Amino acid sequence: MNPSDVVQFLQENPDFFDEHSTLLTDLKVSHPHTGHAISLTERQLIALRDRIAHLEDKFAELLSFGEENDGISAKVHRLTVSLLEAEDFEAIRHVIYLHLQEDFAVPHVAFRVWNSVLTRNGPEFLPVGEEVRFFSGDLMQPYCGTPALREATAWFGPASRLIRSVALVPLRRDEQTFGMLAMGSEDPERFYPEMGTLYVTRIGEMVSAALVRQLG
Structure with a gap:
């Protein structure tokens, strides 16, 4: 059984870990930052935290763009009013x-x-x-x-x-x-x-x- 067979099996049986929940704590994977062995559940939590941090960065970037656009819009408005006058x-x-x-x-x-x-x-x-x-x-x-x-x-x-x-x-x-x-x-x-x-x-x-x- 090769890795692709395992992946295919898990994809075809999404309830596998519901029936074998103890595996979530028994299986060990490497910590993405330290390399230490951690449980699959811990690894999932780390992945979620990284995802949340990434989304927070994107949200902050969007806010920054929004503030910049608001500033430019205000300048364009001032120019428009002055041209009209x-x-x-x-x-x-x-x-x-x-x-x-x-x-x-x-x-x-x-x-x-x-x-x-x-x-x-x-x-x-x-x-x-x-x-x-x-x-x-x-x-x-x-x-x-x-x-x-x-x-x-x-x-x-x-x-x-x-x-x-x-x-x-x-x-x-x-x-x-x-x-x-x-x-x-x-x-x-x-x-x-x-x-x-x-x-x-x-x-x-x-x-x-x-x-x-x-x-x-």
Whole structure:
């Protein structure tokens, strides 16, 4: 009789230990941590305690994620309210930079607008190359990862050579791209391909709506 036969027998006879309960204390197995011989019942209790500890760790992790998401939601809400209260382009511009840099702690923020009915003075309305236009137009969701566009990275000015990760968010009006919001960091792990983009997408949508309201 080999081990697989024993396993099969026990699986086919789940009431075996009900009829031979003394075996639960007579059988000896190794302690998973010390290696000492213990009863099968003790080994089962240890396994249950380990399982409970694992579940407690997972629960604590979920609570941590929940608290983090609550914090991000609060920041997005503050940004939304400020954008709604902004009465002109300069106010919108101030809100974008202030909230992303101060509230969201994004070190470097820039954006460009093209094909708008109205324009203003400032770097946000400087001409952009076709590569940027095509890239932003093809984005189905924000791009997060290593710097992908040299021109867009240059928007960060002297700090551009230090940028190691970026988030590039298309700004759209009726499904048509009219600009792009860029966020950059010296930390290569700040923006990465596998990160969730739900909040970044919502920020892009709110910034787009605010800009369209003022620029057409």
